[in-house]
Amino acid sequence: MKIIIDESVSYSLVKILRNSGHTVIAIAEPSTSGLLDNEVFKIVLKEEALFITRDYHFTNSLRFDSTKTKGIIYIRSGNLTASEEVGLVLKFFSKYQPDYFSGKLVTLYKDSIRIR
Numbered sequence: 001m002k003i004i005i006d007e008s009v010s011y012s013l014v015k016i017l018r019n020s021g022h023t024v025i026a027i028a029e030p031s032t033s034g035l036l037d038n039e040v041f042k043i044v045l046k047e048e049a050l051f052i053t054r055d056y057h058f059t060n061s062l063r064f065d066s067t068k069t070k071g072i073i074y075i076r077s078g079n080l081t082a083s084e085e086v087g088l089v090l091k092f093f094s095k096y097q098p099d100y101f102s103g104k105l106v107t108l109y110k111d112s113i114r115i116r
Contacts, residue, residue, distance in 0.1 A: 006053035010082035
């Protein structure tokens, strides 16, 4: 799966997903670090990728239409450790196939998931 991970998300998730065989673009890396939200979203659209973020702005469907993507995963929970953040995403991936959340906005909470 092709995944773009926003710079607001723990870099350890990038490493784990790459080691699992996914193609991952990390916005935190030097070639893309510091991009504006609109520029990041253009990359998501161009790459036809799933996007993982902690940035609330990406939940605005008027600016960032998840239906044009392979999905947007927004990690909502507040103060998570890197391992908790990774755990939330991996748990979600173990429960749902990519076709199920493609084009949707997924909000991951510590104890629940919302898909719309």
